[in-house]
Amino acid sequence: MILDTLAASSRLTRWPQLHIARAALLAECGRRADATAAYRDALALEPAAAVRRHITGQIAALEGAAPAPAKET
Numbered sequence: 001m002i003l004d005t006l007a008a009s010s011r012l013t014r015w016p017q018l019h020i021a022r023a024a025l026l027a028e029c030g031r032r033a034d035a036t037a038a039y040r041d042a043l044a045l046e047p048a049a050a051v052r053r054h055i056t057g058q059i060a061a062l063e064g065a066a067p068a069p070a071k072e073t
Contacts, residue, residue: 016047020055032062 012018023038039055039062047055 014045016042016045016051019045020051023058027058027062036062 019038019042023035023042026032026035026038036059039059043052043055
């Protein structure tokens, strides 16, 4: 995943939005554990309160969610 490559950059790894975007993509792929870890990485960077609320909501949804149904195209 290209975001993994970007996260390897010492400058970009300190940007919470990178981890949030990565987590969202991982969640879309059904990789809930990896998505939760990425959201926790974003939380560790101490983003603004509104962003923290979004992240904690996403983590709660991932930890309590049943497998998502396949999207119709």
